[in-house]
Amino acid sequence: MFEVILKGHDKYYGVSDVVRMFFGVPEELKDEGKVTVADGPDIRIVNELLPDGKSVTYADGKTYEFEGEILEPGREIKRSLYMALSDITSVKMPWGCLTGIRPTLVASEEESAGSLEEKYFVRPDKAALAVETSGEEQRILSMVPDNSLCIYVGIPFCPSRCEYCSFVSSDISCHMDRLVNYEAALEREIKAVASYINRPVATLYVGGGTPTVLEEKEFASLLDCIYTNIRIAPECEVTIEAGRPDTITDGKLISMRDHGITRICINPQTMRSDTLLKLGRKHTAEDTVRVYSQAVNMGFDLINMDLIAGLPYENASDHVDSTRRLIELAPANITVHTLYKKRRARISREQVMDIDKSRGELDACVAESYRLLEEAGYHPYYMYRQKDTGHGLENTGFAKGDTGSLYNVAMMSDARDVLSFGAGGMSKRCFKQEGELYKHRVERCPTVKDALTYIDRVKEMAEKKISFFGF
Numbered sequence: 377m378f379e380v381i382l383k384g385h386d387k388y389y390g391v392s393d394v395v396r397m398f399f400g401v402p403e404e405l406k407d408e409g410k411v412t413v414a415d416g417p418d419i420r421i422v423n424e425l426l427p428d429g430k431s432v433t434y435a436d437g438k439t440y441e442f443e444g445e446i447l448e449p450g451r452e453i454k455r456s457l458y459m460a461l462s463d464i465t466s467v468k469m470p471w472g473c474l475t476g477i478r479p480t481l482v483a484s485e486e487e488s489a490g491s492l493e494e495k496y497f498v499r500p501d502k503a504a505l506a507v508e509t510s511g512e513e514q515r516i517l518s519m520v521p522d523n524s525l526c527i528y529v530g531i532p533f534c535p536s537r538c539e540y541c542s543f544v545s546s547d548i549s550c551h552m553d554r555l556v557n558y559e560a561a562l563e564r565e566i567k568a569v570a571s572y573i574n575r576p577v578a579t580l581y582v583g584g585g586t587p588t589v590l591e592e593k594e595f596a597s598l599l600d601c602i603y604t605n606i607r608i609a610p611e612c613e614v615t616i617e618a619g620r621p622d623t624i625t626d627g628k629l630i631s632m633r634d635h636g637i638t639r640i641c642i643n644p645q646t647m648r649s650d651t652l653l654k655l656g657r658k659h660t661a662e663d664t665v666r667v668y669s670q671a672v673n674m675g676f677d678l679i680n681m682d683l684i685a686g687l688p689y690e691n692a693s694d695h696v697d698s699t700r701r702l703i704e705l706a707p708a709n710i711t712v713h714t715l716y717k718k719r720r721a722r723i724s725r726e727q728v729m730d731i732d733k734s735r736g737e738l739d740a741c742v743a744e745s746y747r748l749l750e751e752a753g754y755h756p757y758y759m760y761r762q763k764d765t766g767h768g769l770e771n772t773g774f775a776k777g778d779t780g781s782l783y784n785v786a787m788m789s790d791a792r793d794v795l796s797f798g799a800g801g802m803s804k805r806c807f808k809q810e811g812e813l814y815k816h817r818v819e820r821c822p823t824v825k826d827a828l829t830y831i832d833r834v835k836e837m838a839e840k841k842i843s844f845f846g847f
């Protein structure tokens with residue numbers, strides 16, 4: 377059993393985050409003051425926070441402490457623990473001791489890539505990526521006025537469940553009636569809240585799930601409802617997640633075009649049809665190409681396409697080949713995700729972590745994808761990480777020219793208010809804090825996750841949001 381004893385602090389969360397990167401899902405035994413991994417190596421270490429704010433980790437007769445600037449306690453304890461675990465395992469993580477979902481936030485606080493490397497042990501290529509992306513995030517965020525609102529509309533249904541998915545989405549093959557009722561409830565919520573909105577809407581994102589899973593009639597009705605009830609200025613960025621090519625029809629594309637949708641997402645995830653089939657996605661790579669061409673021919677010039685590196689049933693070069701094929705299609709945005717594992721997904725953590733049984737393979741194929749994208753004229757414009765991402769890597773959105781998504785940046789920044797409609801949505805209010813340039817204080821207002829409960833309680837959900845925003 378692997379054990380970390382906490383001394384002088386109770387930062388279980390931070391300790392767990394570092395332990396998870398090396399040994400898998402930990403258990404926090406707060407009564408015993410420790411974090412353990414039952415099937416980890418037989419090692420017992422102590423992670424201490426001293427009264428002067430410095431952290432020291434003791435392991436196997438050695439002492440690990442950083443000589444230099446003391447960080448705030450949450451980061452300080454992770455740093456000395458990371459130093460110990462990296463030494464014990466001889467593994468250096470690409471993001472060093474940074475475990476949070478927003479490495480670009482840390483980059484924005486530091487003077488240079490060099491200080492990310494020195495203070496947090498971030499690898500030079502990742503430090504440079506974080507600094508470049510952070511600059512672009514700040515530029516894009518400045519285009520979203522402080523007092524504006526970002527709106528999210530969620531459709532938590534999909535035509536089938538992808539094997540790697542952890543999202544709270546329902547497979548509509550067995551819930552068709554529920555989908556129609558859900559869409560009607562969503563319209564009720566939008567109508568109830570929209571008339572109270574008293575500030576400009578900078579971005580609107582219809583996501584899921586797969587919004588294009590709605591039949592053409594309901595899909596058009598939802599767009600009518602949005603455009604009739606919410607004041608959407610011509611400069612507002614409106615994105616529709618048309619994720620699954622098998623749900624996109626001419627009729628839905630025409631609906632989107634006629635309503636003035638500016639950005640759509642068509643997500644292949646991989647360009648290997650056999651992988652798609654094994655993952656439970658009911659489309660082929662050829663479907664993706666066909667639908668993409670249809671959309672381009674209809675005049676959509678701002679299309680995002682998502683890829684996932686580290687999928688089961690694939691080796692590293694398959695992902696690089698998929699990147700090459702998307703670059704040939706030349707969408708404005710390509711987002712490279714690294715597979716991550718959450719509780720509800722059908723694939724196992726081992727499948728996520730064991731691509732080619734090697735950390736280096738996944739790392740190298742993501743680096744090669746990035747290189748190809750930059751060579752083809754794309755640049756990184758936003759980035760985030762998720763817990764249990766394969767080998768501690770990240771997800772990065774790439775854009776050509778000035779096409780980076782305002783919504784993606786604003787949403788991840790936790791610096792702009794988000795009003796969420798639909799089951800599982802999280803509305804946020806973000807408040808500037810004295811002395812903090814980038815880090816806002818965030819208040820959250822969740823919506824019930826279950827679609828049926830949402831349908832039953834939609835009036836209450838609408839009232840809760842009106843009160844939360846003080847409209």
Ligand code: SF4
Nearest residue numbers: 534537538541543585
């Ligand atoms: S399309 Fe997306 S939300 Fe739907 S099941 Fe697949 S991964 Fe999950």
